Amino acid sequence: MTERCSKPFVPPWKWLLSFALGYFASAIVAAAFRFPPAPLACYWLPAGLYLGVLLRCPSHSWPWFVLAAFPANLAFDLLSGRGPATSLLLFAGCSGATLAAAWLVRRWVTDRPTLANVHEVVTVFLVAALVDSTLSATICSATLSLTAPLVSGGTDGPSGAPGIWRESSFSRRSC
Secondary structure (H helix, E strand, C coil), X not given: CXXXXXXXXXXXXXXXXXXXXXXXXXXXXXXXXXXXXXXXXXXXXXXXXXHHHHHHCXXXXXHHHHHHHHHHHHHHHHHCCCCHHHHHHHHHHHHHHHHHHHHHHHHHCCCCCCCCCHHHHHHHHHHHHHHHHHHHHHHHHHHHHHHHHHHCCCCCCHHHHHHHHHHHHCCCCCC
């Protein structure tokens, strides 16, 4: 008699809920690693989780993971004192950059990277570091420079933008 080994079925909503909880938890952990003068996290851990999940899942399921990440990101930003509009803009920038990086890896490296060889490891690392981080830091720093005067009551002038860039490019939103 032949036994069939099968994995237990996990409903898709459980994967999405697990991802959302992991995204939120990693955002909390990332916030714990901020340097005292900076109000933002030094490493945005959800970015790695987000990119890794997108690369391991079929591309037709990506919109569901974007939808699952949004409430987790919104909850974290609201707990961090950011408004819903700022949170939406930051999330759109980070998600767009992460989706672009995942698409580039799928397009130019392999459909489902396993990191089994040096080429995949180096390429995924470079795309994550150069495309995802650079694109999201640029978009998110622009968002913060545009919304900072609104949040702080107008005290930040145009001269505050370079400081926001330095903060954002190496901090909270390197997603």
